Amino acid sequence: MxxxxxxxxxxxxxxxxxxxxxxxxxxxxxxxxxxxxxxxxxxxxxxxxxxxxxxxxxxxxxxxxxxxxxxxxxxxxxxxxxxxxxxxxxxxxxxxxxxxxxxxxxxxxxxxxxxxxxxxxxxxxxxxxxxxxxxxxxxxxxxxxxxxxxxxxxxxxxxxxxxxxxxxxxxxxxxxxxxxxxxxxxxxxxxxxxxxxxxxxxxxxxxxxxLGQTQIRVRTDDPATELSDRMVRLRQGVWSLIADHTDVLPSLRLTAGLGVAVHAHAAVFHGADLAAPDASTPTGPGVLVAHGRSWQRLHQALSQFAVLVPPIASVRDDAVAAARLLGELVPLDAPRGHVPAAADRHVGAVLNGAVQVMADIAVHEGAAFDRISRSGLLHIPARALPRGLVTDHPDVAAARLGGRTVPAPAELLQALAGMYTEVAAHPIGVPTLQPPDPRVARSPVVPMPAV
Missing domain, CATH: 1.20.1260 (Ferritin)
Known part of the structure; x- marks a missing residue:
């Protein structure tokens, strides 16, 4: 570009x-x-x-x-x-x-x-x-x-x-x-x-x-180059969601899943073992694993909300293609432990760039999520709420018994805003992270969920 x-x-x-x-x-x-x-x-x-x-x-x-x-x-x-x-x-x-x-x-x-x-x-x-x-x-x-x-x-x-x-x-x-x-x-x-x-x-x-081109023409002659172009165009697309007055939650959830994949594949490229219990050690490739799990928790939190529309087509196409290219360039079952060759260094540079782009995307996602959270568009099945929130709100308790959805509580929205702040920081600039949920900490980082 x-x-x-x-x-x-x-x-x-x-x-x-x-x-x-x-x-x-x-x-x-x-x-x-x-x-x-x-x-x-x-x-x-x-x-x-x-x-x-x-x-x-x-x-x-x-x-x-x-x-x-x-x-x-x-x-x-x-x-x-x-x-x-x-x-x-x-x-x-x-x-x-x-x-x-x-x-x-x-x-x-x-x-x-x-x-x-x-x-x-x-x-x-x-x-x-x-x-x-x-x-x-x-x-x-x-x-x-x-x-x-x-x-x-x-x-x-x-x-x-x-x-x-x-x-x-x-x-x-x-x-x-x-x-x-x-x-x-x-x-x-x-x-x-x-x-x-x-x-x-x-x-x-x-x-x-x-400053680069605002309308990126994706180059498909090389997978690494295509991934770089897709990520840059996705960054532009996610930024556009801030001013989009439709329900952009599905698009935010999709790109959060891509955040998991980007950090998982980048960590594997640098020699991390995603299945190891200590893979999230905040040093070396472990920083990428820990940051990937932060994206994973964000994706799980966004998946609780009720969704009525599909992701925006342009965002979906680039995110799905980027996930496919990540799998082609760095399979998760092939850890790297050797000194990268020249071609691998090019792939490594593209992966590092993708990690940086995901930090930028997180900032724009956070702004878009803040807009839709203040607009009252976010609803969640009452049965998905923590029991503590249900007992504090009688109307939510009634909705839980009836299997209905309710407007997302402010406490949940504040927690999600904190997650966006966490993933918006570049991994290299985050030497330590908050201890993850034990149920998530020992599970391997998985690639982006199927769409």
Whole structure:
């Protein structure tokens, strides 16, 4: 899956290629030199367009603050200054003339990657600035400020090539007047870029680097790669459940079952014996086993509720496929005790990534469960309730005798909220866990229940 960081890395690599070409080679014709200057202008326009894309979410996030009274924040002020100066040089034609042709220079390829990164950011937000993905929901104004500062560094590196580009163009026979008109000396632009690059006191925890595609096309040529794509798409699907006003409990229960499977197969890959009494020791692979049992208890708790609808189709398809792929990659009856080979290391990396994605899914699941618990949609057969809760509520006792369902008691919902908090923590960050139920502790972790 292509990410924002990868696209910026591509833009930087092409920029470096252009720098290397200028140092070691010359243009053979004046037309070739002028084409390169046109693509260089296209790169500057791409920087300005990228800045506009990052500015809008940041500005929307600051609405209602004291910006109009106290002035613009330094990052926003420096960004607007750089973007305005760039657009003055590159012109107002849309699309930019460099986008109409088929540029083959490093500058054109760098601009293409930079525009793709801007478009990628745009897919995560609606026109009014609302997030359309879990990554976008986690982004803050500081996140976009950090992106703008990184763009300032990129602009500094790009603008440093003006003089070498002009000299090579003149060497190739390009008219000096034409070169001077297209590259008139952009020192003020370079100063504005440096001003932007020096803003900010530190990096925020959430960056734009991990932004990926909002609509994932699953690659099915390799089981490990398919599992990775399925997990990322499932994360997006579960996040969407937070705003879903239908009964999403079946989908939550299904993904909780997948949480059991992910941790079980990851533990087996790292050499754990799921049937051993001490398999949940909170060290090494035992941490994964213990976390898998936390997911197992959550799945059992969710299974008590009355369910009237099937899981959402998209969530079900990805969860079932992910469970199948886990069984293909790491059978539960084949523990690993050797040093992984190169192919196994790839599988291990995918499994570790799946564990991390399940921690993210748990956060989104918890938010969706909190919504439906407050909406009063959760009902449970009275006979499934603990005897202590039944004796405290006469109406529940009557429903128990009559075999009816009742609204889920607040005590049960609070206990489930605590379970979500437990599974939302990454196993590596949970050195010790609460002692599990003895009836569950010595039972092996099982894969996801059949659907």
């Amino acid at each position: 292509t990410t924002y960081a990868e696209l910026l890395a591509q833009a930087t690599a092409h920029l470096r290629e252009g720098s290397t070409t200028l140092r070691g080679d010359r243009f053979w014709t004046a037309d070739e030199a002028l084409d390169a200057i046109g693509d260089f202008h296209g790169l500057l326009d791409a920087i300005a367009s990228h800045g506009r894309r990052l500015l809008r979410p940041a500005q929307l996030g600051r609405l209602g603050l004291t910006r109009h009274r106290d002035g613009l924040p330094p990052v926003e002020r420096a960004s607007i200054d750089l973007i305005t100066r760039l657009e003055t040089v590159t012109g107002e034609a849309r699309p930019h003339p460099s986008q109409v042709g088929h540029g083959t220079t490093p500058w054109a390829r760098s601009a293409l990657a930079l525009r793709a990164a801007a478009d990628l950011v745009g897919t995560h937000f609606s026109i009014d600035g609302r997030p359309r993905s879990p990554d976008a929901a986690a982004a803050t104004t500081a996140t976009f400020d950090a992106g703008l500062i990184d763009l300032g560094h990129f602009a500094v590196a790009a603008l440093a090539h003006e003089d070498p580009l002009a000299l090579r163009a003149i060497q190739a026979g390009s008219p000096r007047g034409t070169v001077a008109k297209q590259l008139p000396g952009l020192e003020s632009l370079a100063d504005a870029a440096r001003e932007l690059s020096t803003q900010g006191a530190g990096r925020p925890a959430t960056l734009l680097d991990s």
